[in-house]
Amino acid sequence: MAQSIYITSAEGHTGKSTIALGVLDALMRVSPRVGVFRPIVRPGEERDRVLELLLAHDGVQLDYVDGVGVTYDDVRDDPDRALATIVARFKAVEARCDAVVVVGSDYTDVASPAEFSYNARIAANLGAPVMLVISGRDQQRRAEQLGTTTARTPGEVGQIAALAVAELAVEQASLFAVVVNRADPAQLDATIEAVRAVHSPHTAVWALPEDRSLVAPSMRSILRAIDGRLVKGAPELLDREAFDVVIAGMSMVNVLPRLTADAVVVIAADRTDVLLATLLASASGTFPQIAGIVLNGPFELPESVQTLLDGFTLSIPIVATDLGTYDTAASIMNTRGRLTAESVQRYEKALSLFQTHVDLTELGIELGLAESTVVTPLMFEYGLIERARSDRQHIVLPEGDDDRILRAASILLARDVAELTILGDEQSIRARASALGLNIDAAHVLSPTDPALVERFAEEYARLRAHKGITLQQAADTVTDVSYFGTMMVHTGLADGMVSGAAHTTAHTIRPSFEIIKTKPGVDVVSSVFLMALADRVLVYGDCAVIPDPTSIQLADIAISSAATAQQFGIDPRVAMLSYSTGASGTGADVDKVREATALVRERMPELPVEGPIQYDAAADAAVAKAKLPDSAVAGRATVFVFPDLNTGNNTYKAVQRSAGAVAIGPVLQGLNKPINDLSRGALVDDIVNTVAITAIQAQGDRS
Incomplete structure (x- = not known):
């Protein structure tokens, strides 16, 4: 049976959608199959806004009709029959999911006391513990500013909690947590204590402060x-x-x-x-x-x-x-702000607010959720964000004149993923962000023509490139280029990593790193991998973006770097050196290159599980591996796939991405002394967010 949670409140306009979105997002981190259900919706053709919002979340695989119980008309006509229908439809959703987020009704059609009582009754019959949402604002006492109400005192919030908890007990509904939403920011701790005083001290209580941007109309x-x-x-x-x-x-x-x-x-x-x-x-x-x-x-x-x-x-x-x-x-x-999937900024603000003030680990423990052995693309992406947040690094984004960069920066700052420096004219960048409704106040904005830094960087670059005859004046001209300026920030320790390429070519992005950052000791080449998030696991493909036709020595470097990258991202490395033949069955220059590379890997890293030459099917499929290489520790279980050349690697990752629906995260550059990563010029905002998180994790590894 799926673990479920029933989110309800004793009044309207409490911001349940923000709480429901946060809970759903948290469950998606640990469970691959999470459903959503709305017991009561308005009658008519208009679709329920909250249900639409939750269904739009990545990873929810239900249709709208699956998530609907009954309408308000059905409840008025026959409450008992409506309840039976709700239970039956919920059970159909529950059977398909590991966890279900149930969102109670919206106080649009029934008197509040009766409606809350009915929600409690539904929760009891679904066997779903209740997360009670209480508003920290009084909807009846209007202030004179747009979209605002007056704040409730901690005592008033506690009184409302006491009445609601008593009503839940009458209906035999189980309370597991209380969330006070839109609470007075100056009274968060006092509000939590006031709520804890009215019921068991073991019940989880959280408070989210008022954020006017979530209720102000667009x-x-x-x-x-x-x-x-x-x-x-x-x-x-x-x-x-x-x-x-x-x-x-x-x-x-x-x-x-x-x-x-x-x-x-x-x-x-x-x-x-x-x-x-x-x-x-x-x-x-x-x-x-x-x-x-x-x-x-x-x-x-x-x-x-x-x-x-x-x-x-x-x-x-x-x-x-x-x-x-x-x-x-x-x-x-009279226009209220609405949380919808289309309103990206509002959506991200709501998630950030929930994640900042609700202990997600405690939430999972309270719900009794076990960690899944399956890793979906969404779960992997969440893991990247959480790891980056655990030890914030400083990342420089050179392309401040690109709206995608500004949108990604707003998300990254809201989620506290990294410290950011954006390059460009500060007044223009901040004005554009403001016009887009983005909050990048916490970002540093730095001009690549800053005189003091240009002088410092020029002296260092001229020193590094003196053997090429670079003069100080030439160096000063070069370092004002945003890619060189950002790379110099990383080189001199003003930033821990750089992400660029949304508006520049790969060569423009990574050429400065070849000249300035250079490769790690023992590594001769810079290469790349894609982290391929399949339906239930994550694989590493290399090299798919940098070296066209690697030698056997370069292939060995790619394999060792790719194994290290895999380990850095929590993937146990088992390396398959791919070719068109398996074992000793084939001959020829291409196979021999892979065979020699495999021998070099074993010589340099004897503890690393590696197999080659090996065909893709023997590396990935246990049945084929049993027939071709029954004694191999890698065959059929490979996690790191090293392609013999760029042509094969690039085409394979794109074929798997398109045909298997895999999420390809990358390219992730590897082998550099400090992390520099390249974006596709068609990169989406989510791609930029993920790449910054990856770069931050690489920087964490470099520091340690």
């Missing part, structure tokens, strides 16, 4: 709420949150001092003077950066103003609506 949500249309600006910036509203119903000179950071500014569409002044203020850099502009009223912009706007390089969203000022303001004020 410009996209505002656009929908006012039935608006985007008239100018970048569509991707509609995902930026608005934390305040400025009603610009006054003259230009009075509006400008009232602009606040991340505000949405509401301007009557016929006040073009105020519109232009607000745009100029936003572009000037001397006024706060606003989230967007709403033009209200049934007025078209004059053609001359349209022409003027066309001449602006506008990124800030300008939305138009036919509503009047009052209705526009009221609609904006």
Whole structure:
């Protein structure tokens, strides 16, 4: 039977979706089959937002209909029959999973006391322990700022917990944890103690502080709420949150001092003077950066103003609506931020908040989860992030003018994966990040033309390349290139590793490392591996990216470096030296090269399990291995596959990636004295995040 958890609350708007997402994400780290279930959803054609959010998480393999119990109409018509249907549908999901996250109803259709009682009854009948979510904000006591409510005191939170715990006991539901969401950041410890005081001290209690970015509406949500249309600006910036509203119903000179950071500014569409002044203020850099502009009223912009706007390089969203000022303001004020899979920044913030304030190890212990022997791609990627976080390293990202780098940096900083330095113009980079709604405040931003560092790096580079006749002036010109500048940071100890290549060629990225970082003692070549995350295990493929036609000596180097890389990432190295023949069955120059390389590996690393020449099927398939090499310690169980040349390696990793659905993480460069890693120019944000984590882990190994 699957281990399940029922997430519910005694009132609406507690942020259960954030907690559910965090729990689901945590379970995915240790279990390959995690399901999600929503006992009650709204009737009608509209799909449940929370269920959609959870189903979109990588690794959840259920369809929407599988995760639905009944509708509110079904519960009103016959609660007992609805409960029986919920149990039956849940059991169908449970049978397919190792763990199930169940998210209770949303207080949209039933009086709160009755609804909470019914959720408790469902949990008891599903046999799922309850994680109770309590809001640290009072939804009834509205503050006067956009999207905010007043904070509850620790005592008030404790009282609500006491009432909810008593109701759970009445329905025979088992409580295993309480999470106070949106708690007063200054009262976290006091809030936890107040909740612990009302029930068993052994029950886990966590508190997550208020994060306004999770409840503030995005410009996209505002656009929908006012039935608006985007008239100018970048569509991707509609995902930026608005934390305040400025009603610009006054003259230009009075509006400008009232602009606040991340505000949405509401301007009557016929006040073009105020519109232009607000745009100029936003572009000037001397006024706060606003989230967007709403033009209200049934007025078209004059053609001359349209022409003027066309001449602006506008990124800030300008939305138009036919509503009047009052209705526009009221609609904006009543718009809440929603956590969806499409809102990447909000999604990452929610995960980061949960991971920071909930002890994931304790959560797993409380749920009684055992570590799985299977390693899925998602579990492996989680492992990379956790290992990088355990001993934070300093990684430099030279391509600060690429939005993907900024998005990845925001994720990495939110998850506390690494200390980051981004190269580029600080004002431009921070302004772009702000426009994208990204938080990179914790990153260092450094200009590659910084005079003091250029002088220092030039002197060192000229010394290193003196044998090539490089002068100090030539060195000064060279080190202002972002790849050279970043590499010099690593070389001089200002950073522990570098990740680049999203906007540069492989040669541009790694050439400086050949000149400056150089190879480790005993290693003659720089090579690469891909970490191939299959459905249930992770393999290492090398070399698939760097050396076109390695000699036997280079092949031996690749094998030894690949085995070391495998070990560094928790993979027990058993090395297969691949060829088109197995054992002594074949002859020829290509086979002989592999045979010689295998002998060199055994001579240099006698304790390393290695087999070669060996065909791929004999290396990977136990049945074939039994027939061809029955006494081999590697055949049929290989974890490190060393290809005879780049042509074979590159094509094989891509074939396995596409045909077997494997996640190919890399290329991971190996053999360098310090970690430098290259990105594909088509790299996704997730690829960059993984590569930074890998580089950090390599740096940890170099330090130790």
